[in-house]
Every structure is written in structure tokens, then in C-alpha cells.
Amino acid sequence: MLDLKKLIICPRCGALHKKRRLDFGEVALCSVCEEKLMQSCKGVEYKVLAFSFAGIIFFLIANLFSIVSIDIGGLDASMRLYEAIYRLFEEGYVLIAFFSFLVLELYPALLMVALMMYGFAMILGKKEGARSILRVVASLEEWSMVDIFFVSILVAMVKVYEYASIEFGIAFWSMAIFVAIEIYLVRFIGTQTLWEAWQRRFDEAG
Amino acid sequence: MRLVRCPLCGATNYEHSRCYRCSSWVDLDKKGSLSKAIAFLIAALIFYIPANIYPILKTAQFADTKGSTIIEGVIELWHSGDYPVALIILFASVMIPILKFLILIYLIIAIAKGSCKGVEQKVRLYHLIEVTGPWSLIDVFVVVILVALIHFHSVAIVPGPGATSFALMVLLTLLASKSLDPRLIGEDCGK
Structure with missing residues (x-):
């Protein structure tokens, strides 16, 4: 079984990505279509x-x-x-x-x-x-x-x-x-x- | 087991389950989504006709009442020289609804046929109507504002029957695009 909590699917193209902890102000983009996947949620x-x-x-x-x-x-x-x-x-x-x-x-x-x-x-x-x-x-x-x-x-x-x-x-x-x-x-x-x-x-x- | 994105919170889940994060159902419901979207779309198309032929605003000056439809409102603004605003209204009230109808029909047909061509463009079209859709309501709110402000004895602005139809038409197209699940676009294509 995969750890679902560590995965994210791109809302635009459906590519599967592994989550990474983001530093303050960092934004993660999809590697295929460059859609914004997630951003730092600190504080x-x-x-x-x-x-x-x-x-x-x-x-x-x-x-x-x-x-x-x-x-x-x-x-x-x-x-x-x-x-x-x-x-x-x-x-x-x-x-x-x-x-x-x-x-x-x-x-x-x-x-x-x-x-x-x-x-x-x-x-x-x-x-x-x-x-x-x-x-x-x-x-x-x-x-x-x-x-x-x-x-x-x-x-x-x-x-x-x-x-x-x-x-x-x-x-x-x-x-x-x-x-x-x-x-x-x-x-x-x-x-x-x-x-x-x-x-x-x-x-x-x- | 296939992985799907939760429609509410965006978490990654196995299909045929409840989302581990927000506990909503994650499955794609192709039939339900399509039939809801088609129903709202047809209802919206019906209201589109009275929305355009009846006046949305009436100006009552002394004994004289003059109504103006959406198109007449745009032409009036154009003649008075407010070109940017005329263009905004033309875009928001005339172009966006037509564009929305065409794109929704196109997407519904594409999903029903299971087409795999230009999936990315189709998703982009879907997001285009999602973002621009509510802005058609500008004309409805303009009616609300003018009716509230201008009600003197000598001159008053009252809403026209077209306003309700127009508001309903916009609301129904919003519901149509919201019931169409964008995850269905390009489903089963190269997965």
C-alpha cells in the first residue's frame, strides 16, 4: 500500500507527485504542466x-x-x-x-x-x-x-x-x-x- | 487500484472509497455528472431567450416608461462614449453566456464520447468558464444598484422582467458547470 498522505495529483493534468516539505514562501509546481500543486502552509x-x-x-x-x-x-x-x-x-x-x-x-x-x-x-x-x-x-x-x-x-x-x-x-x-x-x-x-x-x-x- | 483526486479537498485517494481527509466520496460519477449538467444547461438555454428579448431595466420619467434590454444597454453605453465599460458589459453579459453554452456543449459531447484529443486544452476551457462565469452577474447587480438609487417622483428606474430570467440563466449555467466534473475530461486516456 502506498502512503496516500505523501502523494498529490496535479489538478490540471493528473500527474502523480510525491509531496515534499516546503519552506516558508516556497511553492511547488507540477513537473509536467507547471500548475501550482501546493504552497508552504507554515503559520x-x-x-x-x-x-x-x-x-x-x-x-x-x-x-x-x-x-x-x-x-x-x-x-x-x-x-x-x-x-x-x-x-x-x-x-x-x-x-x-x-x-x-x-x-x-x-x-x-x-x-x-x-x-x-x-x-x-x-x-x-x-x-x-x-x-x-x-x-x-x-x-x-x-x-x-x-x-x-x-x-x-x-x-x-x-x-x-x-x-x-x-x-x-x-x-x-x-x-x-x-x-x-x-x-x-x-x-x-x-x-x-x-x-x-x-x-x-x-x-x-x- | 487507481488513484483519484478528491473533488472537495484535493487529497489523493484510492477509488471507490471515502476521502481520508474530508470523508466525501471520491468516485467519478460520469452518468450523474453528465445528466445533471445537461439538465441545467437546457434550463439555462430556455431562460436565455426571455433574458434577451425582455427589458432588464425600465426608466419611468413622468408618465413615460422606457425599457432597455441587455443589448440596448450596451449600445447606449457605446453611444454615450463609455467605450471601455460598454466593452466590459458586452463581454460579461453577451459573450460569456454564449461562450459558456458552446464550451459546455462541446465538453459534454467530448466526455460522453470519451474523446482523448486535446485533453489539456479542454481542461483549460473548463477553467475558463469556471472563472469567467459568475461575472455575467454584473448586469443583475447594476439593476439592483440603479433601482435602489434612482426612485424619485419625477424619475425612477424599476427592474424589468428580463432581469429575473437573466439572473436565473446565469445561475443555471453556474450550476451546469459546477455539476460537470472536470476529472471526467480525458478519463481512461493513457492511464
Whole structure:
């Protein structure tokens, strides 16, 4: 029998590789197609804990304050995230409102909380807890769409800037930081690395 | 015994087992994956039609209401001189959905036939639609934002019936590409 824990299959071309312990900042590439296989997971739980905590704070600010206010010849209006979603609900577009609520409010919030809990579980040595949280993270990460919403704000503003004066609120900038944090956690670190860190923490004796 | 990569956590496992790391089933389910993907794809194609012929936005100015479809929105942006944004929307709302349909149909046929040609390109195509797919939602969120911001007595923007169809179409194509297992591409080829 092979030691499965020491093997890794390239996600792109399927080539089988033997794992090697990576130094801080090192990245392992596939020898056939040069796809990223794994990266060093040293101290990743502390990074995840710090960044997800910051993410939660910026997410709260992005929700509680006005994202953008406009002024069209004396008529002014401002928008908060939940107000925008509720307004669509009032218009009778329940499906889009519900979908937006999931991908802009619930999933991103749960994702950040789950990542923070992963950090705590790893530091406190809760093996099963960290495992079930990681399963949640893996199924949530693709369904957070705050980044797309952020670009949509810019596109919407391009559509109105000719006849309105626009002022971006504090929530807009917080959302930008939240998106940066989320991209760092989900794309740069990634659940793959979190699983490797989990395995190294709990499974390997040496 | 063959080795497979766990679809959830990426650990290496023997086939016909539960993943030792995250305990999800690691087996490839060709039939289930294909039929789910085909079902979502057909549903998405059906919603594609109303999504494009009905307006996604309506501008109500005094007694006068004017709707605009996705294509009209792009043309409007182009005429007002915002070429980069017009191109982004053209790409996100028009090109990506069409590209996604074509690539998904191509991949489904290739997997069903068990084709072994250009496996690497096919995997790359799959990742292309995985990454670009959700960005079609830009137009839906633009509707959310404009509807929330512009609702005065004299002028108001309200959503149009096309918006729901468009959102559903994007959601269904996302589900279609997620239910298609990329490990099936080039399965049994030179292994």
C-alpha cells in the first residue's frame, strides 16, 4: 500500500507527485504542466485568523454605512447594501432579492466567520472541529460574489455620472478592502493550503 | 487500484472509497455528472431567450416608461462614449453566456464520447468558464444598484422582467458547470 498522505495529483493534468516539505514562501509546481500543486502552509492559521477578523470588521462597515450617494439636480439619494436588496424585494423581484441576499450578505459573512473559526480550531488543536469547518469553507467560497458587486457599483456609476454628482461613502472603501481580503484568503491561500496545514498539524507525528 | 483526486479537498485517494481527509466520496460519477449538467444547461438555454428579448431595466420619467434590454444597454453605453465599460458589459453579459453554452456543449459531447484529443486544452476551457462565469452577474447587480438609487417622483428606474430570467440563466449555467466534473475530461486516456 502506498502512503496516500505523501502523494498529490496535479489538478490540471493528473500527474502523480510525491509531496515534499516546503519552506516558508516556497511553492511547488507540477513537473509536467507547471500548475501550482501546493504552497508552504507554515503559520497559515495565524494569517487566516488575522485576515478573517479584519474581513468581518470591514464587512460590517460595508453593510452599516452608505455605499454611494448621488445628487441629480437637487434630488439626492444614498444606498446601503441591505436597503438595495430590500428595495428589489419591495418591487416584487423576490428571486433576485433572495439570490443577492445569499451571495452578498449571508455567504460572505458565513465564509469569514468559518475562516475565523478555522483559525481558532487550528490554534486550539480541535481536529474534528477544524475538519468540519473546512468542509463548510470549501462549499461556501465559490458563492460569495461581493467582488462582482463591487465592479457592478462602478459600472452603475458610469451609467449615471453624466447627469448626477456622485459621492462614494465609507462603505464603498470598506467593501474594496473586504474584497481584497477575501481574494487573499480564497485565491492566494486557498482551501487546498488550509487542508494541507490541517493534515500537517494533526496527522503527521514528525 | 487507481488513484483519484478528491473533488472537495484535493487529497489523493484510492477509488471507490471515502476521502481520508474530508470523508466525501471520491468516485467519478460520469452518468450523474453528465445528466445533471445537461439538465441545467437546457434550463439555462430556455431562460436565455426571455433574458434577451425582455427589458432588464425600465426608466419611468413622468408618465413615460422606457425599457432597455441587455443589448440596448450596451449600445447606449457605446453611444454615450463609455467605450471601455460598454466593452466590459458586452463581454460579461453577451459573450460569456454564449461562450459558456458552446464550451459546455462541446465538453459534454467530448466526455460522453470519451474523446482523448486535446485533453489539456479542454481542461483549460473548463477553467475558463469556471472563472469567467459568475461575472455575467454584473448586469443583475447594476439593476439592483440603479433601482435602489434612482426612485424619485419625477424619475425612477424599476427592474424589468428580463432581469429575473437573466439572473436565473446565469445561475443555471453556474450550476451546469459546477455539476460537470472536470476529472471526467480525458478519463481512461493513457492511464
